[in-house]
Amino acid sequence: MKINKRCIRYIFIIAFMVFLTLSIDKVNAHQFTNYYGIQMTNEEYFTLLNLGFTDDEIYYMDEDTFNENKNLDAELISQSSRYYKIVTPMYGQSYAVEVSQTEALNQPQNQMLGTVITQYINEISSISVNGSKYRYKNTVNWTSMPPNNNFDVIAIGFINSVYINSNVYFKYSTMDSSGNWHNSTLYYDKKSTSTGGSATYKIPNELYGLSAMIYFDVSKNTTDTLTSLTICGDYAYSLSAVTQYQAANHAINASGIQFDSSVYNYFSIIPCATETASVSW
Numbered sequence: 001m002k003i004n005k006r007c008i009r010y011i012f013i014i015a016f017m018v019f020l021t022l023s024i025d026k027v028n029a030h031q032f033t034n035y036y037g038i039q040m041t042n043e044e045y046f047t048l049l050n051l052g053f054t055d056d057e058i059y060y061m062d063e064d065t066f067n068e069n070k071n072l073d074a075e076l077i078s079q080s081s082r083y084y085k086i087v088t089p090m091y092g093q094s095y096a097v098e099v100s101q102t103e104a105l106n107q108p109q110n111q112m113l114g115t116v117i118t119q120y121i122n123e124i125s126s127i128s129v130n131g132s133k134y135r136y137k138n139t140v141n142w143t144s145m146p147p148n149n150n151f152d153v154i155a156i157g158f159i160n161s162v163y164i165n166s167n168v169y170f171k172y173s174t175m176d177s178s179g180n181w182h183n184s185t186l187y188y189d190k191k192s193t194s195t196g197g198s199a200t201y202k203i204p205n206e207l208y209g210l211s212a213m214i215y216f217d218v219s220k221n222t223t224d225t226l227t228s229l230t231i232c233g234d235y236a237y238s239l240s241a242v243t244q245y246q247a248a249n250h251a252i253n254a255s256g257i258q259f260d261s262s263v264y265n266y267f268s269i270i271p272c273a274t275e276t277a278s279v280s281w
Contacts, residue, residue: 034059035181038066050074052126052137057213060173062183072130078277079126084270086119086147086237094147094239096121096270104143119144121270125156125233127277130217133165134281137215138233138273149205150238151188151247153267154214155198157232159254161222168192168216170199175209189248192216196232196252200244226281232256233273242266 032040038061040048048058048066051074083104084096104120120143128135138156146152154170171185189200197216212235220226234256238247242263249260256272 034061036060036062038063040066040070044070047072047074050076051128051130051135052076052079052124052139052215054124054139056141056211057139060181060183062171065169065171074131074135075129077127077129077279078275079124080273080275081122081124082273083143084121084123086121086268088147093265094268096268098271119147121235123233123235123270123273125231125273125275127229127231127275133217133219134162134229134279135215135217136231137213138231138235139211139213140235142210145207145210146203146237148238148240149203149207150240150242151200151202151244152212152238153198153200153236153247153250153257154212155191155196155234155236155252155257156214156216157196157234157253157256157272158218159195159230160226160228161220161224162218162226162229163194163221164192164197164216165219166217168197168199168214170201170212170214172201172210172212174204174207177206177208179208181209188244191248191252193252195254198250198252198257200247202244203238220281226279228276228278229281230254230274230276233275234269236267236269238267240266 031042032045048069051069083099083101085099086096088094122141122143124139126137136156140154168190170187171183173181173183175181187199187201191198199214232254236257246263249263251258257269259267
């Protein structure tokens with residue numbers, strides 16, 4: 001059978017397209033390699049984003065966290081990023097106030113008479129679908145370092161008829177003087193209650209960068225249909241030397257971290273980062 005030049009050209013084009021497709025698939029098989037050499041496909045990367053992990057958290061993610069989350073059925077339904085300025089008055093207690101992203105990233109100094117602005121915090125809270133459950137997550141990044149190297153608390157409080165139906169996962173990352181990042185899951189107290197979860201941890205010395213995150217999954221404990229979910233991502237930093245027992249002497253609910261009256265004055269709590277998602281569950 002004689003094959004004309006047009007048929008040959010079509011066969012060549014089809015063969016080239018098949019080759020190109022296979023080549024692209026081969027390249028896309030591992031699109032991203034993070035700080036620890038973990039290779040991720042596009043699908044795995046977007047699954048992590050849908051669970052509320054930030055780009056930085058994915059880049060510095062350890063293998064255990066990656067393996068525990070990479071194949072989940074996830075959808076991000078609500079997420080927000082807030083910035084807080086920690087103000088230290090000449091006289092009185094330190095406090096935090098929400099500011100714009102522009103102000104936080106520019107980090108202006110001494111804008112207010114009689115005060116010293118020392119630190120900034122970026123907090124990212126999110127709600128995701130995780131199969132038949134929902135994932136609550138809170139991340140706190142210090143854009144400048146904490147005022148004290150003592151015990152701090154990161155937490156998520158919630159309302160609605162749900163309960164924590166997983167471990168409370170906690171991790172913090174620190175940067176050393178050489179610019180290298182190190183992960184740690186060391187905590188001194190961890191709470192899983194009917195109204196929230198929290199972790200108390202020690203701020204390391206010789207600190208040049210700090211990020212902390214907490215997350216857990218929740219399930220319904222009611223037969224009613226839930227139409228909204230609301231969480232409070234919160235963080236409390238120590239104002240002076242405190243013990244792990246003092247830092248752990250708190251409750252967590254939809255209004256945020258609540259310290260016992262005996263230790264309340266040793267901490268400053270940033271404003272509650274409320275996140276609400278419309279659902280039909």
